[in-house]
Amino acid sequence: MMDAVQDEAAGKRARGLDRAFEILDFLRHKRQALKPNEIAAQIGAPRSSVYELVNLLLRNGILEFTGGEGRVYLGRKLYFLGAAYENHFDFTRECEATLERLADETRETAQFCMLDGNKYTVVRMREGARPFRISTDIGQSVPIPWTASGRLLVAHLSDQEILNFIPPEDFRLPSGEWLEPQTFIAEVRQAEREGFFTFNSIVDSFTHCFAVPVRDDEGHVAGTLCLVTPRDDGLANRERYLACLKQAAADLNQTPTRQKRA
Amino acid sequence: MMDAVQDEAAGKRARGLDRAFEILDFLRHKRQALKPNEIAAQIGAPRSSVYELVNLLLRNGILEFTGGEGRVYLGRKLYFLGAAYENHFDFTRECEATLERLADETRETAQFCMLDGNKYTVVRMREGARPFRISTDIGQSVPIPWTASGRLLVAHLSDQEILNFIPPEDFRLPSGEWLEPQTFIAEVRQAEREGFFTFNSIVDSFTHCFAVPVRDDEGHVAGTLCLVTPRDDGLANRERYLACLKQAAADLNQTPTRQKRA
DNA sequence: TGTCGATGTCCAATATATTGTACATATGAC
DNA sequence: GTCATATGTACAATATATTGGACATCGACA
Numbered sequence A, B: 001m002m003d004a005v006q007d008e009a010a011g012k013r014a015r016g017l018d019r020a021f022e023i024l025d026f027l028r029h030k031r032q033a034l035k036p037n038e039i040a041a042q043i044g045a046p047r048s049s050v051y052e053l054v055n056l057l058l059r060n061g062i063l064e065f066t067g068g069e070g071r072v073y074l075g076r077k078l079y080f081l082g083a084a085y086e087n088h089f090d091f092t093r094e095c096e097a098t099l100e101r102l103a104d105e106t107r108e109t110a111q112f113c114m115l116d117g118n119k120y121t122v123v124r125m126r127e128g129a130r131p132f133r134i135s136t137d138i139g140q141s142v143p144i145p146w147t148a149s150g151r152l153l154v155a156h157l158s159d160q161e162i163l164n165f166i167p168p169e170d171f172r173l174p175s176g177e178w179l180e181p182q183t184f185i186a187e188v189r190q191a192e193r194e195g196f197f198t199f200n201s202i203v204d205s206f207t208h209c210f211a212v213p214v215r216d217d218e219g220h221v222a223g224t225l226c227l228v229t230p231r232d233d234g235l236a237n238r239e240r241y242l243a244c245l246k247q248a249a250a251d252l253n254q255t256p257t258r259q260k261r262a
Numbered sequence C: 001t002g003t004c005g006a007t008g009t010c011c012a013a014t015a016t017a018t019t020g021t022a023c024a025t026a027t028g029a030c
Numbered sequence D: 001g002t003c004a005t006a007t008g009t010a011c012a013a014t015a016t017a018t019t020g021g022a023c024a025t026c027g028a029c030a
Helices: A016-030 A036-043 A047-059 A076-088 A092-106 A148-153 A159-165 A181-194 A231-236 A238-254 B016-030 B036-043 B047-059 B076-088 B092-106 B148-153 B159-165 B181-194 B231-236 B238-254
Strands: A063-065 A072-074 A109-116 A119-126 A141-143 A197-200 A207-215 A221-230 B063-065 B072-074 B109-116 B119-126 B141-143 B197-200 B207-215 B221-230
Touching: A016 A036, A016 A047, A016 A063, A016 A072, A016 B016, A016 B047, A016 B076, A036 A047, A047 A063, A047 A072, A047 B016, A072 B076, A076 B016, A076 B072, A076 B076, A076 B109, A092 A109, A092 A119, A092 A221, A092 A238, A109 A148, A109 B076, A119 A148, A148 A181, A148 A197, A148 A207, A148 A221, A159 A181, A181 A197, A207 A231, A207 A238, A221 A231, A221 A238, A231 A238, B016 B036, B016 B047, B016 B063, B016 B072, B036 B047, B047 B063, B047 B072, B092 B109, B092 B119, B092 B221, B092 B238, B109 B148, B119 B148, B148 B181, B148 B197, B148 B207, B148 B221, B159 B181, B181 B197, B207 B231, B207 B238, B221 B231, B221 B238, B231 B238
Parallel strands: none
Antiparallel strands: A063 A072, A109 A119, A109 A221, A119 A141, A197 A207, A207 A221, B063 B072, B109 B119, B109 B221, B119 B141, B197 B207, B207 B221
């Protein structure tokens, strides 16, 4: 409830485009088809506006009817656009291979993560060979401060920019504990200096997380490679796992986000 | 030039949303980053509008700066949205496996194709094992009447709907020849009856194409599986290839576009 | 030097998109 | 039967988005 996060002031009209992408993002996170009415109620938008926009998006193939009863979900056109992005910044192929290698070498869960707006998200994942699997939902948005990768993904920002960028409520950890922003920033700077970050996950109580940065052509941190391990394994193999990650990141950096194939 | 295809009447204003997706589709087909100015010129839109929209889309992560000089291309958010679509209609995994099997069995190029608006497009492709490879760009839009799959993809429409759906100029073949719409419709009905369509490609002079429908839960044709072969091979192995395709489609239909995993 | 084209910004005018509201229908509770 | 809720449609009012055009800058070029 109260999902109208970005509303600037008060009773202003929302721009159609913004509202449209709010709808798309909402469906993405819901991961299911919804009726226009439900969408309107849950994102707190005027019903007439949502009906209008949904119809526009349907006509453009951005949304599709699915699930019956007039429910809509993301459409095929988005798939094509996403595929074009993936093709242009052709990280996917090397990424899959790298994750596979990482998972083989460590038998742990390996992930490639990026920022999605001001959240953290797992883009690709390869589960480890352990009998006890640790896995995350890919494509879910998670507050940046909750993750090891988060320390690396905002390292290019100044302290103030970081504070502006991350929604304040995201410093409230799932345990209910409050992570002091200054503490977080200190960790960001430390991760920046050392070129990696590791810690016992603050999302659960039994995993240890490793993250190293992956940089794009211009040297910016474009994403991270991570390992999620049981705590004892992580501590026992710390140096080896870090070495594996760094090597993998170096390989990825070697073939930076390159232009199209031809 | 004259890309303003969908403009209803004359000097009307364009809706922001429509123009926005026009920009996205344009970039997708150009397959390269462009300056806002270039976009405006090439799609025939007012420069001020394009600058406004591009900035909006940049703020939403739908577009990204890339390629320098202020050039923009499709953004990461589109990738996430596309991945969510792909995840929901989980055709991809089975699809890849099916294409691989097809390519193995026939040593020919196998494709999975769908409609993209009122065009045909190759979604996934697996190149055959032949020394002489035949391949197509994936994600490119091609007029429906130029392809074997096209006969199947519009079969659910009435004659009149087909005529309304396909832009008239798409009946002009790449050779310059004119394909009579009634001829095309007759082929559509034939394909519908027989459950497949094959012909010597009208895009080039040396390939033969096979297409069979893939249906979704509700029995609609959601896409097609195709083989693109050298003409003599295609004619020599016609029955076997058709059997392979039908079997593959049956396998895909068995696991129809299913809901999410959990 | 002056001219031209390409690029980006700024701004006012008006065509229109967004929205509140009313209306219509179906369903289920009681 | 009545009432409440969920769902979709229709429409007018006004807040604003789209647009044309002016303006500034830069590099090329003669």
